[in-house]
Amino acid sequence: MASWTAQQNKAFEKALAKYDKDTPDRWYNVAKAVGGKTAEEVRRHYEILVTDVRRIENGNVPFPKYRTTGGMYHTTVCHYTC
Secondary structure, eight states: OOOOOHHHHHHHHHHHHHSOTTSTTHHHHHHHHHOSOOHHHHHHHHHHHHHHHHHHHTTOSOOOEEEOTTSOEEEOOOOSOO
16 A cells, blocks of 8 residues: 555545535545545545544554653543644
8 A cells, every 4th residue: 555645634634624525526526635545545535534433433543651750651541632
């Protein structure tokens, strides 16, 4: 799978907001807005995003552990306010 630049990801987010699931030729329009990607590539990118969000919402992705200055580890929990 080809990598996505930060600019392409931002364009992808904006295009998803503009072209909802009821938009005819949605993936073609999103691909055109992103640039350098096919309709199939943006559709697959969306499917991966949805899968990742579901895994996070279901608690299947552990919170990362960060080392403190004292050498101890702690887990940071963020509930949409970070």
